[in-house]
Amino acid sequence: MNKVLIIDDALFMRKLIRQALEPFGFEINEAENGLEGINKFNEFNPDVTTLDIVMPEMDGLEVLKRIRDQKPNSPVVMITAVDQRESMLKAMKLGVTDFIVKPFDEDRVISAVEKAIQITKEMTK
Amino acid sequence: MLEQEFITELQILAQNGAENASRALSRFLAREMLIKVASVSTSKIEDIPESLAESDAIVAGIVTRITGEIEGNAALIFKEEDSLTLIRILGGSKKSDLRSGLGELERSMLQETANITISSFMNSIGTHLNKRAVPSVPVFFADLAGAILSVLLLETAEVFDDAVLFSTFFECQHENLKGFFVFFPSPSSLTTLKEGLANG
Amino acid sequence: MAKQNEGKIIKVLIGQISLSRSPNVLQSVLGSCVGVCLYDQKQKLGGLAHILLPNSDGRNTGELPGKYANLAIPVFYEAILKHGASEKRIRAKIAGGAHMFANTVGLVKQNIGQLNVEAVTNSLSKLNIPIVSTETGGSSGRKVEFNLTTFELHIENFSSSGTKII
Numbered sequence: 001m002n003k004v005l006i007i008d009d010a011l012f013m014r015k016l017i018r019q020a021l022e023p024f025g026f027e028i029n030e031a032e033n034g035l036e037g038i039n040k041f042n043e044f045n046p047d048v049t050t051l052d053i054v055m056p057e058m059d060g061l062e063v064l065k066r067i068r069d070q071k072p073n074s075p076v077v078m079i080t081a082v083d084q085r086e087s088m089l090k091a092m093k094l095g096v097t098d099f100i101v102k103p104f105d106e107d108r109v110i111s112a113v114e115k116a117i118q119i120t121k122e123m124t125k
Numbered sequence: 126m127l128e129q130e131f132i133t134e135l136q137i138l139a140q141n142g143a144e145n146a147s148r149a150l151s152r153f154l155a156r157e158m159l160i161k162v163a164s165v166s167t168s169k170i171e172d173i174p175e176s177l178a179e180s181d182a183i184v185a186g187i188v189t190r191i192t193g194e195i196e197g198n199a200a201l202i203f204k205e206e207d208s209l210t211l212i213r214i215l216g217g218s219k220k221s222d223l224r225s226g227l228g229e230l231e232r233s234m235l236q237e238t239a240n241i242t243i244s245s246f247m248n249s250i251g252t253h254l255n256k257r258a259v260p261s262v263p264v265f266f267a268d269l270a271g272a273i274l275s276v277l278l279l280e281t282a283e284v285f286d287d288a289v290l291f292s293t294f295f296e297c298q299h300e301n302l303k304g305f306f307v308f309f310p311s312p313s314s315l316t317t318l319k320e321g322l323a324n325g
Numbered sequence: 326m327a328k329q330n331e332g333k334i335i336k337v338l339i340g341q342i343s344l345s346r347s348p349n350v351l352q353s354v355l356g357s358c359v360g361v362c363l364y365d366q367k368q369k370l371g372g373l374a375h376i377l378l379p380n381s382d383g384r385n386t387g388e389l390p391g392k393y394a395n396l397a398i399p400v401f402y403e404a405i406l407k408h409g410a411s412e413k414r415i416r417a418k419i420a421g422g423a424h425m426f427a428n429t430v431g432l433v434k435q436n437i438g439q440l441n442v443e444a445v446t447n448s449l450s451k452l453n454i455p456i457v458s459t460e461t462g463g464s465s466g467r468k469v470e471f472n473l474t475t476f477e478l479h480i481e482n483f484s485s486s487g488t489k490i491i
Contacts, residue, residue: 012233081244103153171338180354190431264429271354272466276425286387
């Protein structure tokens with residue numbers, strides 16, 4: 001079973017992403033801030049991480065940087081709002097796998113997560 | 126405070142911003158949110174709260190600070206009954222009421238709605254002017270409309286007796302859901318808005 | 326809140342100062358703003374100032390006499406004297422001055438509510454106006470109604486149920 005870690009400070013966003021993925025048999029874990037996200041990333045060892053870009057205290061970019069330091073190839077899908085082009089560019093430089101732009105529908109979440117897993121499998125073959 | 130030509134150009138910005146925001150809001154809610162009025166105006170600060178809502182109405186206000194080259198205060202505001210309709214649409218608790226406080230999920234729903242609306246609006250403005258305007262994480266407050274609005278316009282009031290105000294009123298007729306968005310640019314950002322328009 | 330027989334409810338907007346007499350009621354909705362009541366009970370005369378900011382720092386009030394506490398209180402005092410109040414009988418009541426949006430990044434630089442209350446208190450004490458009662462602070466808005474028949478200040482605080490009378 002593929003594992004997904006959802007890092008987002010907004011409970012409602014975590015719920016939406018969980019709802020989208022659960023019917024497809026993913027094992028889900030959640031973190032509500034950056035620091036908790038990094039700890040859970042190490043404990044849970046997810047196949048994909050969805051990461052909110054705007055969070056108080058430690059933001060998504062910092063979390064991505066730390067994830068990349070540990071596992072350069074672990075897929076990370078960033079959740080962003082439309083206005084975050086500057087942050088999106090930074091995330092691309094840090095090697096983000098994909099973006100989901102809010103507002104999104106459930107299909108977009110599934111396809112992004114599945115694609116991220118597939119790309120990583122091919123890369124590590 | 127501002128000349129008519131500048132106001133006219135700002136009006137176009139306001140309309141574009143409102144359209145962008147209404148599209149994003151409609152997608153998020155899976156329901157058509159129409160723009161009833163999208164405007165920018167210069168109003169006397171004492172008249173602003175009552176021009177937007179009854180001052181003593183209980184509202185959900187999700188407020189945020191805009192930072193970047195364009196700064197200011199923004200909020201998405203729903204009257205109590207509308208905020209509860211919104212929560213119901215998004216699948217939250219039907220027993221919610223503003224005075225006794227919302228659950229974390231319900232607060233998160235309102236904050237996310239505001240995040241999407243305000244980000245879309247500010248993104249449109251920023252793109253048209255080629256200036257950065259980034260909302261911080263929106264925070265939910267339940268309070269009296271007049272109390273919330275008076276604090277949003279404090280920054281402008283420190284400098285002027287009038288405030289420039291972008292406002293958009295949304296409506297979803299099918300759900301009888303109404304709400305409005307307001308953006309008060311900081312006094313220092315008015316110059317930036319002008320520059321952006323001149324170069325645009 | 327109780328409707329007055331025959332009396333009008335007069336809204337006092339941001340930065341305004343209103344004087345009136347029984348049986349009217351003066352009303353404001355306050356966040357970090359402070360509502361200051363001055364009154365002379367014997368003359369059945371009173372007023373409400375809806376103060377937005379603590380200090381004018383050299384700026385003038387423009388069209389809003391009640392905008393800044395330091396300028397509003399002396400103007401208010403002169404006005405109520407002109408309408409027949411006696412220096413000795415003037416009393417004050419204060420409400421409002423909440424610390425709104427306390428946890429919102431960057432939106433509120435300081436506790437304006439508290440600064441407003443302090444500025445109002447200072448200005449009143451300079452004029453030797455006794456403060457009879459106060460209901461200030463907290464983090465929520467208030468609807469206040471100053472009854473010019475009873476000189477009671479009715480306060481509905483958003484965060485608590487019912488009406489408090491001071």
